[in-house]
Each structure stands twice: as C-alpha cells, then as structure tokens.
Amino acid sequence: MPRLRAALLRAAPALGLFAAARLTGTLVFALWAWHIGRSPRALLATSWDSDWYLRIAANGYGRTLHWPDGAPMSDLAFFPLYPGLIRAVTGVLPIAYGTAGLLLSWLAAGAAAWGVYLVAERLAGRRVASLTVLLWALLPTSFVLTMAYTEPVMTAFAAWALYAVLTRRWLWAGTLAALAGLSRPNGVAIAAAVLAAAALELWRRRGRAGRRVWAGAALAPLGWASYLLWVGARRGDLFGGYFAVQDGWTSRFDFGAGAAHFVRDMLKGPTQFGYVMALVVTGIGVLLFALLLLDPDERPPLPVLVYTGVLVLITVGGSGFFESKPRFLLPAFPLLLPLARALTRARPRAAITVITGMAGLSFAYAPYALTLARMAL
Template sequence: MTHASTLTSSAVAERDAGTRVRSWRPLAAALGLFVAARLSGAVVLAATAWATGRQPLALLGRSWDSLWYLGIAAHGYGRTLHFQPGVVHSDLAFFPLYPALVRAVTAVSPLGGGAAGLLVSWLAAAAAACGMYALGARLHGRAVATALVLLWGLLPHSVVLSMAYTEPVLTAFAAWALWAVLDGRWLWAGALAAAAGLARPNGFAVAVAVLAAAAHELWRGRVEAREVSHSLWTGAALAPLGWGAYVLWVGHREGDLLGGYFAVQRRWGSRFDFGHGSLRFVRHLLLHGDRFVFPMTMVIVAVYVLLYALLLADRAPLPLLVYSGVLLLVALGGSGFFESKPRFLLPAFPLLLPPARALVRTARARPRHATVVVGALAGLSFAYGAYLVVIAHTPL
C-alpha cells in the first residue's frame, strides 16, 4: 500500500468517526436534558424530605408497590395480605420482569434491594428516553425528538421515573418495540413486545400495537399482491407470549387457568368495568371534593384524553395510535386506584408528540415563550412530584 493510499484511508476513517460522533451529539443532548430534569426533581424531593425529617432514598426506593417488587425479588412469589372479606392482596398481581432484574443486580453487585431497584429504574428510564428520541427523530426530526424526551421528563408524575417502579422498564421496551415496527424489524418488535408484556399488566398494549401493525402490513401485502416476510409472522407470534405466559402461569397456580389472574386483580379491587367506577368517583369529586391528589388526577387524565385526540388529528402511525389508545382505554375503563391513573399513563409517550411539535414551533418563533412554558412545566413537575412522594401519603 502506498503512502498516499494510507493517508486517504486514514482521512476516510477520521471522517467516518467524526460523522458518528456528530450523529450521537443530538441524542446525548436530549438525554442530558432528561437527566437534568430528573436530577432537579430529585433535588427538590430530597430537600422536601429532609425538611420533614424523612430520607429521600428510602422514599424513592421503598414506597408502596416498590415494597412488593422488592419482596418478590428477595423471596419469590407467595406473599398474601388479608384485610377484609373480598379484599386480599397477593403479590401474584405483580409481573415478574422487574423483580427478576433487581434480583440479577443484587446477585452480581454489593447493592441491596432498594438500591438495585433504583439502578434498574434509572437505567431503564435512560433507555426509554433514547428509544423515544429515536422514534421522534424518525417521525419529525431531532428537534421534536429532543422536545419529546424533555416533556416526558417533566410530566406531573415523572417523579415515578426516579423511583423503584416498573413504568420506566415498560416504556423502554415499548419505545424500542415501536421503533422496530416502524423500521420493519419484526423479530425485534415481537421480542421486545414479549418482554414488555412481562413488565406490567398494561404491557400487553405493546403486543396489541405490534399485532395491529402486522395485520395492516398483511392487508397491504394482499392488496398489492406481494409476499410478506416470514419475520413478520414470527414477530407477531412472539409479541403476546410474555403477557400471556404470566397470566396463564398465575391461572394455573390459582386453579383457574384463564380466570385466575383476573380473580387476583379483583381481590385487589381492580377490574375493567368500562369506566363505571371511574365515573362514579368523578361524580363524588365534583359533588363533595376530596384530597388535592384526586382532582389533580382528574385534570391530568382529561389532558391525556385531549392529547390522544390531537394525536389522532395528526394522523400518527397506526402502532402509536393503537399502543396509546390501549393504555388510555385500560386507565379510563379500569376501576380502583383512581389516584394511580396518571402513573399508568406514563408509558403513553406518543401522546406527547403533538405538544413536542408545538413546543419546537414556539421555540423557533418565540424562544422566550418556549422558555416560560418549559419553566412552568418544570416547576409543576418538581413541586407536585415532591408533594406526591413526601406529603400526600397516597399510593402512587
């Protein structure tokens, strides 16, 4: 090889390396904004906790459902609490992926359960932010993708993303599964959907989105008289396996293969009643009022409904509409734990695409207005998050 060709090869390698670095910078910037938002919220929460004589890490790592997940990670399934006739809380209501990840971290590191749970959640939140950035950039460009990630980190309930909860894990698998569907990577989409189904009860929304996209692709293939790849069939077959396997396992353990898991949920007071219980509670709020967290929940859920209407008006891709629609349907149609509905909707990040696009337009036309909007959202997120975890004493 001549000296000139060596120099040319070196120049090409340096150019390619520089291109890769530049392509990663927007993602790094978006992830940095997300981390900064969550760290700022954690600082406000820590200050509030210390002011009330409480420990912030204990609140983040060992609150409400976190204790159930950590118990499963440490001892496996088998814990049941009896309260009154018909009210029995069993840990079989909690899906296995998150406690399995926590147990794996504790097995290979010196971390205890609470710290391991926080590590899993924080890493999953970062992976979710990267996935939604990739999805947003594919659909609307890097600026909208960055705004999408930032808005997700500034939701009123985004404090949950800093806690030992399962929403970050579900969102990470969902974001990358939806990206894989749009990119035609059906095997990846199916495998990621199966993992999402092992993360949370509403994780089946990812499988429904993959199946809907696959059905649409099959219909298009039939109309256009073209062959559909085998990977699509395989991905579609994989998608529901995680959720279905756990539901059937619980049913087998309870002695009712198809209905056992849903019986466990009913004993927790959670059932799908097409929104009857939610409407009854909203009526109670309007007539009699209640603690601050409940009217805030009603307002937040109403905003999510409006955002879904905007997503429909924007003619978003079918998988995003199906995924967000199923999550919204489960949250609205399920009874029990009214105050937890905004948390159940945290994984519905496609609903933030319309406001992300609006924020980018505002930032280009009136930068100061965009700064005020982001500052107001940050103030609400940080203050309300600290209130929920430290002061409200209400299950998240």
C-alpha cells in the same frame, strides 16, 4: 454499531435535557425529604408498589394481605420481569435489593428516553423529538422514573419495540414487546401495536410477508400472555385467575363506570389534590390522544396509534386506584407529540413559560405525592 453510535450522538442533547430535568427534580425531592427527617432513598426504593417488588425479588411469590373487608391483595398482581432483574443484579453486585431496584430504574429511564427520542425523531424530526423527551421528563408523575417502579422498564422496552416496528425490524419488535409484556399489565399495549403493524403488513402484501413478520407477531404477546396463564394455572382458573387477583385489588376493566362514579363522588365535596391532579392529567391525556388521532397531516403510523390508544383505553376504562391513572399514562409518550410540535412553532418566550411551568409543577408534585398525600401512588 456505527448506526447505534450515530443515533446516540443525535439523541445526546435530548438525553442531557432529560438527565438534567430528572436530576433537578430528584435533588429538590431529596432536600425536602431531609428537611422533614425522611430518607430520600427509602422513599424512592420502598414506597407503595416498590415494597412489593422488592419482597418478590427477595422471597418469590406467595405474599397476601387483606383489606378490612377481607378481600385479598396477592403479590401475583405484580408482573415478574422487574423483580427478576433485581434479584439478578443482587446476585452479581453486593448491594441491597432497594439499591438494585433504583439502579435498574435509572438505567431503564435513560434507555427509555433514548427510545422516546428515536421514535419521535422518526415521526417529527429532531427538534420535536428533543422537546418530547424534555416534556416526558417534566410530567407531574415523572418522579416515578427515579423510583423502584416498573414504568421505566416497561417504557424502555415499549419505546424500542415501537422503533423496531417503524424501522421494520420484526424480530426485535416482537422480542422487546414480549419483554414489555412481562413488565406490567399494560405492556399488552405494545403487543397490540406489533400485531396491528404485522396485520397491516400482511394485508399490504396479500399475506405474502416474510417469516420475520410472522415471527415478530407471534413473539409480541408471549410475555404478557404467559404470565397471565401461569397465574391462572396457579390459581386453578387458567383464563380468569389473574383477573380474579386484580379484582382483589379493586382493579378491573369496566369501561370507565367505576372511574365515573369516583369522579362524581369526588366533585360533591372536598377532596385531595392528588385526585384532582389525576382527573386533570387523565383528561388532558384523552384530549392529546384526540389531537394525535384527528390531525390528518400529522397523524402517526398505525402501531403508534394502537400503542397509545390501548394505554389510554386501559387508563380511562379501568376502575380502582383513581389516583394512579397519571402513572398509568406515563408510558404513553406519543401523547406529547402534539404539544411538542406546538412548542416548536410557538414564540420562544411562550415555549419557555410552558416548560418552566411544567418543571415547577413536576418538581413540587414529587414531595407532595411521596410525603404529604394520604393516598396510594
């Protein structure tokens, strides 16, 4: 506990910046929503995937809608931890499901920001860590952190699992990775990171690592794998059932072929701003990963590279819902390390200009995405 309190005190300025950024963004969005006669709470709690999670929390699994061509959209595509937590909160507190979802997301976002700080601090020091947290709060899709979505929960578990790996707390790393895997499909990234770190530890010790390393490695993929197998058993196809569900949502991994076709068609004529933003953010994400990977002096440890690389690979190589790619990259906070380092070395005026520009874009994009755009989040 003394170490935890000390870590919280070190992170307090960064967490204050994070809270200020997200509160300002949420206030700007709320003012816009009231201006156009919409409810900010309803937009944050029930938009797009949020509605699916709240229905699962209230009624369990079993809802299926259909595309115009008859293809099914099953709620089995949504992982169970977040709706399970919503149901648990509403069983204790006399609040609505939407309010419980927002409360969980806000708390998880704070925990995630703390975990992001600790990982970045261990890799690059306090100044870079504080800037990493602030940049993460000012990403164009950072408004998702204040919605009833799973990204805050998954990132919180993943960031703390990474920190546990870096500090050699193997049982914590495996347990937190398992919980991240129960939160979102791309939670498999942190399981891969823990497995890679454990494999490296075993190689260094010639296979004589302690039981905690083996236990952490065994625990890490359990959450993700157990849900996939449960869906497969329910669908009558143990190993392929979940992927068939995702295929019904037009989501599949095709090494980027579907995304490339979408971009080709998008560039042929007029398109929505959200699609352009998705292309730009995804491209910048790939560039930042290249910088993270190729810099020999500041390259992060293997588990951080694996975690970030798997998230980038899933985002770039997946098809369907191209506009959601920036949201899929939101948990990939190590991508911000090269930019945070660059800002610490830049002149104060240049750094302030970059941060101000990001804040303006971030605060303006939420009203656009949730009230003006004609596309999924």
